[in-house]
Amino acid sequence: METERKKFHPSVMLVYFIRDLRKWVFLFFILLVDINDRGLYSIIGLSALVAFILMKSIVKYLTVTYDVSSEKIIVYRGIFKKRETEITYDRIQTIKQRQWFFFKPFDVVEVLIETASSSSEEAEASLTAVDYSLLEKIETFRNKTAVHVKENRTPADRSDIRFRLTNKEIGLYALTDVTAIFVLGTIFTFALEWLPDSLYAEIFSLLDYFEGALSILLPFIGITIIGALSLLKNYVLFYNYQASLEDETLTIEYGLFERKLQKIPLEKIQGIRLHKQIIRTLFQRSSVELLIMGGQEKESAGLNAGKVFLFPLIKNNSVYSQLTEFLPNIAIQEPQIQKVSKDKLWYFLRWTLLMGVLLVGAAFMVNRLIGVGLAFALIIALVTGWKKSRVQGYSVQASDILCLQQFQGLSTVQLFIARKNIQAFAQSTTVWLAKKELGHLKVSFKEGESPAEFKLLFIPQTDSEQIYDEFWNKSAPLS
Amino acid sequence: MNYPLLKNQLPETIKKVWIKTSLLTFTLSLLFGAVFAGALMYFERLTTIWQLIAGSYLSVILLIFLLNFFLISYRYTYFRYEITGKEVVFQKGFIFRSITYVPFSRIQHIETEQGPLLRQENLMELIIHTAATNHHIAGLSIEEAQMIRHNVLLKVEELSEDGN
Numbered sequence: 001m002e003t004e005r006k007k008f009h010p011s012v013m014l015v016y017f018i019r020d021l022r023k024w025v026f027l028f029f030i031l032l033v034d035i036n037d038r039g040l041y042s043i044i045g046l047s048a049l050v051a052f053i054l055m056k057s058i059v060k061y062l063t064v065t066y067d068v069s070s071e072k073i074i075v076y077r078g079i080f081k082k083r084e085t086e087i088t089y090d091r092i093q094t095i096k097q098r099q100w101f102f103f104k105p106f107d108v109v110e111v112l113i114e115t116a117s118s119s120s121e122e123a124e125a126s127l128t129a130v131d132y133s134l135l136e137k138i139e140t141f142r143n144k145t146a147v148h149v150k151e152n153r154t155p156a157d158r159s160d161i162r163f164r165l166t167n168k169e170i171g172l173y174a175l176t177d178v179t180a181i182f183v184l185g186t187i188f189t190f191a192l193e194w195l196p197d198s199l200y201a202e203i204f205s206l207l208d209y210f211e212g213a214l215s216i217l218l219p220f221i222g223i224t225i226i227g228a229l230s231l232l233k234n235y236v237l238f239y240n241y242q243a244s245l246e247d248e249t250l251t252i253e254y255g256l257f258e259r260k261l262q263k264i265p266l267e268k269i270q271g272i273r274l275h276k277q278i279i280r281t282l283f284q285r286s287s288v289e290l291l292i293m294g295g296q297e298k299e300s301a302g303l304n305a306g307k308v309f310l311f312p313l314i315k316n317n318s319v320y321s322q323l324t325e326f327l328p329n330i331a332i333q334e335p336q337i338q339k340v341s342k343d344k345l346w347y348f349l350r351w352t353l354l355m356g357v358l359l360v361g362a363a364f365m366v367n368r369l370i371g372v373g374l375a376f377a378l379i380i381a382l383v384t385g386w387k388k389s390r391v392q393g394y395s396v397q398a399s400d401i402l403c404l405q406q407f408q409g410l411s412t413v414q415l416f417i418a419r420k421n422i423q424a425f426a427q428s429t430t431v432w433l434a435k436k437e438l439g440h441l442k443v444s445f446k447e448g449e450s451p452a453e454f455k456l457l458f459i460p461q462t463d464s465e466q467i468y469d470e471f472w473n474k475s476a477p478l479s
Numbered sequence: 480m481n482y483p484l485l486k487n488q489l490p491e492t493i494k495k496v497w498i499k500t501s502l503l504t505f506t507l508s509l510l511f512g513a514v515f516a517g518a519l520m521y522f523e524r525l526t527t528i529w530q531l532i533a534g535s536y537l538s539v540i541l542l543i544f545l546l547n548f549f550l551i552s553y554r555y556t557y558f559r560y561e562i563t564g565k566e567v568v569f570q571k572g573f574i575f576r577s578i579t580y581v582p583f584s585r586i587q588h589i590e591t592e593q594g595p596l597l598r599q600e601n602l603m604e605l606i607i608h609t610a611a612t613n614h615h616i617a618g619l620s621i622e623e624a625q626m627i628r629h630n631v632l633l634k635v636e637e638l639s640e641d642g643n
Contacts, residue, residue: 293610420584422585423581423585423609423611424579424580424581424585424609425579425580426577426578426580427577427578428575428577428578429576430574430575430576431573431574431575431576434482444609444611444612445611446610451610451611451612452611453611472580
């Protein structure tokens, strides 16, 4: 059989290099701020690491090859242990493309091919740097094998359903991103551990010099840094964010240095999560996340890893109408949430109170500062518990859609899921809760490669039964 | 107490299997602890801390064994299942109770398993997999397990032929 094995475009080395660099960034940080300040060793270590990664990238470029024929795509890998990934066109679920900024001059893209394989490792094959024309070639081969006939469409249809994130919105998203504070907090504690003492001495002498003025300014400086970093990160990630619907397929496109394009067939969408984060609610904004079956997008940046947003930030008053347009197959309406645990506060607090009070008491015995810290944490936990009890609710919607609402992290989260996408429905209680006619409810579904669930806790059994009767066991057969 | 139970129970013989399993696990854990303690003693390293660890290890495995052993009839009484027209229903527990509904159309595949203890009693374990969850029926007679598997698969097939 005639095969034509090709190497990727040489710019792929830069991609490998950047990706490996990302993996080792932690080590770099340690080497850069070496504890003992012995510069030479750090520099040697650093250059050795860079050289190693460079070598690895070159070797990888030389050894990874691919072959696209009319029947299948094959990716060859490995020096000693050779591996071949073979994908036939009919097995392809989605094709994603990504473009680094340095790919543009060469008209090169990264093509990610996703199949329905059950193990996440094998689910995707990456043609990391190939000519743009190859993507078209693959699409042609694929359409030949695909059974479905594409509908005719006019260009006018295409621009109809479109969502864009303006720069202003990205800014707002970045500045209300609470996770940024946690990230900086981690970096800060890390820095405390690793920064050399001499640097501290300098900082403190500087503080002395400016007297108290600086210490008042310090928190503001901190907030400014957090804001700036968050702005930077989110502009890089979400720059020119666009979502559009065409041919039953959602297309999402975003990114500054690394432009990502993702095509998601509507039938793969299991449901959505609507996040109403407390700060964003002040600005009348919310975020919409898609629940997708299959191995979509895992290595995306930072704490949002694994999340696929449909609308990273959208005005509250247009979210439901936009959702109806974008997801015609999941008929989502603005839910009339029936709150289920407003008067069940005690159940949300009891364990926290019991453990918390004991812990805080013990901590005060040991050290007053730790005691104050723990007491503060306890108060936060109690307030969260209170909020959880206030927010929990549900709404059974038309077309077999269930909306469950819960408070998670700092957001009120609404899950919208169709009955056909729920894998199992469970009700549970304990003998004591049963006496009070209370129980829990859990729906299990699949998100990405892994199972996921959504629970309502301490809800009246009448509500649980109502969800069972009106939603789960509705007279319409499941088929 | 008003707590409706589902129709089907596991066969009585499963109790025997459970008794044997818990005895066997206990003996093996005990043996493991004894060998470990023996080794420490042989090398004269059995310090107070190790004695404490050994003591707590012993009490933990004893507790687990007792719980397992004495809850066998409780587990037996309150584990129920039922196959309705469109789904499989599982019921578990009385103190901590749950009912789980798994529609046929979500079932991905069914697995049967048979270890030596189950084989002795001519029983089989049935595991029903969906895309997100697994559900176990701890022991069924071989005929019954195969019948259920057959019936469930038949219903799954019917549904998928209807275009679900």
